[in-house]
Each structure stands twice: as structure tokens, then as C-alpha cells.
Amino acid sequence: MAVIMDLLCRNMVSRSWLSLAEGSCHRASCCLSTVRSKDRIPWYQTQLEVNEKVTKSRFSPLSKRVSILRDPGVVTVDRLSKEKIFQLLGDNVVYRKDPLLVISKPQGFSVTGNQDEVSLSSLLPELQQHLGIRGDLHIVKAAPKESSGHVLLSTCHVTTKRIEEFYGLCRKKQRPVATYCAVTVGVPSQAEGEIKAALKVEQIEDLRLVVPVTNPSKGSLEKREVKRAETRYKVLDSNQGCALVQLQPMSVYQAQLLVHVTLMFCRILGDHTYSARIGKVLGENVFLPVETALPRTQMLDEGTLHRMHFSQQQMHRMPLHLHLHQLLIPGQSPREQELLTAPPPPYFQRTLQLLGLKMSEQLQSV
Numbered sequence: 001m002a003v004i005m006d007l008l009c010r011n012m013v014s015r016s017w018l019s020l021a022e023g024s025c026h027r028a029s030c031c032l033s034t035v036r037s038k039d040r041i042p043w044y045q046t047q048l049e050v051n052e053k054v055t056k057s058r059f060s061p062l063s064k065r066v067s068i069l070r071d072p073g074v075v076t077v078d079r080l081s082k083e084k085i086f087q088l089l090g091d092n093v094v095y096r097k098d099p100l101l102v103i104s105k106p107q108g109f110s111v112t113g114n115q116d117e118v119s120l121s122s123l124l125p126e127l128q129q130h131l132g133i134r135g136d137l138h139i140v141k142a143a144p145k146e147s148s149g150h151v152l153l154s155t156c157h158v159t160t161k162r163i164e165e166f167y168g169l170c171r172k173k174q175r176p177v178a179t180y181c182a183v184t185v186g187v188p189s190q191a192e193g194e195i196k197a198a199l200k201v202e203q204i205e206d207l208r209l210v211v212p213v214t215n216p217s218k219g220s221l222e223k224r225e226v227k228r229a230e231t232r233y234k235v236l237d238s239n240q241g242c243a244l245v246q247l248q249p250m251s252v253y254q255a256q257l258l259v260h261v262t263l264m265f266c267r268i269l270g271d272h273t274y275s276a277r278i279g280k281v282l283g284e285n286v287f288l289p290v291e292t293a294l295p296r297t298q299m300l301d302e303g304t305l306h307r308m309h310f311s312q313q314q315m316h317r318m319p320l321h322l323h324l325h326q327l328l329i330p331g332q333s334p335r336e337q338e339l340l341t342a343p344p345p346p347y348f349q350r351t352l353q354l355l356g357l358k359m360s361e362q363l364q365s366v
Helices: 002-039 043-056 082-091 120-131 157-172 218-222 256-262 302-308 312-317 346-355
Strands: 093-097 100-105 138-142 148-154 178-185 192-196 198-204 207-213 230-239 242-249 278-281 284-287 322-330 337-341
Touching: 082 093, 082 120, 093 337, 100 322, 120 138, 138 157, 148 157, 157 322, 178 256, 178 346, 207 256, 230 256, 242 256, 302 346
Parallel strands: 148 322
Antiparallel strands: 093 100, 100 148, 138 148, 178 242, 178 322, 192 230, 198 207, 230 242, 278 284, 322 337
């Protein structure tokens, strides 16, 4: 009897150890399986991570959570020393071939300016020395102060006259010489077309603003109080109520592009002067009277603010997203021409990323 009891106890102990061993193996197997599942990343997740890394390569890891004010930042020329300005302009030389020099200027940098602000014209003598240029530089054609992009400079007045004659001939032939790209809030109803609207400068309270003229009189045109103006446009991409639009002015008038874009019920992002002319009544876009729609900080809808990582309180710091990126210049012979390209500034390209807009590689690089 004692022998039988001894055998039964041994059998029970063996089974207990076997159960413990199987449980340990099972847990080890589970742990191993967990580790392997982390190491073995499905191909589609791997592809997504690769794409994410490529996207992040041009910006810091914080890019997805911060606005353009922090990453990559917006250049404020007034806060830069002369040495920093010269370095910035020297790093953004697009074309250099005597007697011509083309620089891509930052947004907010005045070309002519007044005595109270830093301007390119006031810095030209020192810029010549910084770049080692012989002869006196003068301005031939340039992007407006609030826009970024091309500034065409020359040291030869004969060459300058030839370029001006070339531009005059292009206007007669209705051939664009300057091409801008803009980020707009609102998408034009047609993918491409022309905006033809006469413009004039009007005194409204203590401001001189550009206003469209529906039916200009012959007398106002002859007296040059009003000028016929035309802009060609093409939507390059659009997403969730915003668009990347190509603009080609076929005439030359101050604030022409800003005003013409509003006539399509669109506003250029960062336009704090003419955006207020578009309002909404019962959800529909309407034009507000120019006498009451005075300049103010641009208002954006909550969705666009969220994608831009902006608050409405920060909008006064939103820079104008209008860039002169292509400029046509004549070559040595009448048949030769060169199309110069300046890529948009980093904050502009970052905005495209945040809004889900795509720009062709030709426009992103020289």
C-alpha cells in the first residue's frame, strides 16, 4: 500500500512540474512573439515611415506641431544687422552675369523705401562691395515690398534700356514676363482664365487704396486717373478651400494682383489690406463696399487656422504668400531669352505642406 501511495505522489509531482514547464514555455513564446511583432514591421507601415522621414527632412521634428513663425521662421529684415542682410542677399543670388545681377529678396524688404526704413536701394553701394561688383548697381525690375522673389539689378544703363524695350515689346505681344505664385484662401471657380478690371488709386479716409473701376470713362483713361489692368491666372493645386495659384500680370499697377484676386472671391494668404472686401451673407460670398472694408488683420476660418497651427490673435504676423518666382530676360541676341526661377522662401513651402498643396519640382528649385 505504501508503494502504491509513493508512486501516485511521484506521478502528481511530475505532472505539476510538466504543467509549470509548459506554462513557462507558453509565456516565453508569448514574449518572443511580442518582440518579433515589433521587429517585423509590415511593408505598408515601413513605407509610411520612410515617406514621413522624407517629408521631415526639410524641417525640424517639431514641424507637425508648430506654425511657420517657429519652423522654419519668417525673416524680419528690420531686425537684421547690415552684415546679416548682405549675407542673406548674397546667399540668394539667382543669376550673375555681367552686367546683370538677380537676387531673390525676402518678404517685407523694401526695394526703394523711405528714409525711415531699410531698403535695397540704400544698401546698393555696400552690397556692390560685399559681392565684389564693379560699377554702380541700379534697380531694373523688382517684386513689391510685401512680396518675396526676383530683383533684377544692372550696372549698365544701355543694357537696362534694352531690357525695358524688351518688356515693352512683350506687353504689346501680350506675353507675360513675370510669373508669381500665391497661396489663396478660396479657390477660383475656373481652373484658369483672365481677370480684366481697370484700377485706380482712391483716397479713403486717411488711406490711399487701389479700387477696381467697373466702367471707366474715356476721359479718366486719357487723364490716366484710371488704368486698364489684366491678370492671367491658373490654379496649380487646391485642397480644402485653399489653393496654389499662378499669377501673370499683363499690366503694371500697384497692388494689382492683390485686388484682382479678391474679384474671384479669393484672398491671398497674409493680405491684411484688401482681404476685408470679401464678406459672407447667409453663407454666400459678397463684395463689401470699399469705403467700409478698410485694411485690417486677415480673418481665417477655424479649419484653416488649425491646419496652419495659428490662432486669430497671431494672424497679424502672417506674412504675405505672394512670390515672384519666374522672370523673363532677353539674351544677347533678339531671339535669345532666359527664364530665371527663384524657389519660394522656406515659410511659403512649409505653408504648402501644412495646407496639403503641391508645387512642381521646377518651381521649388532653381
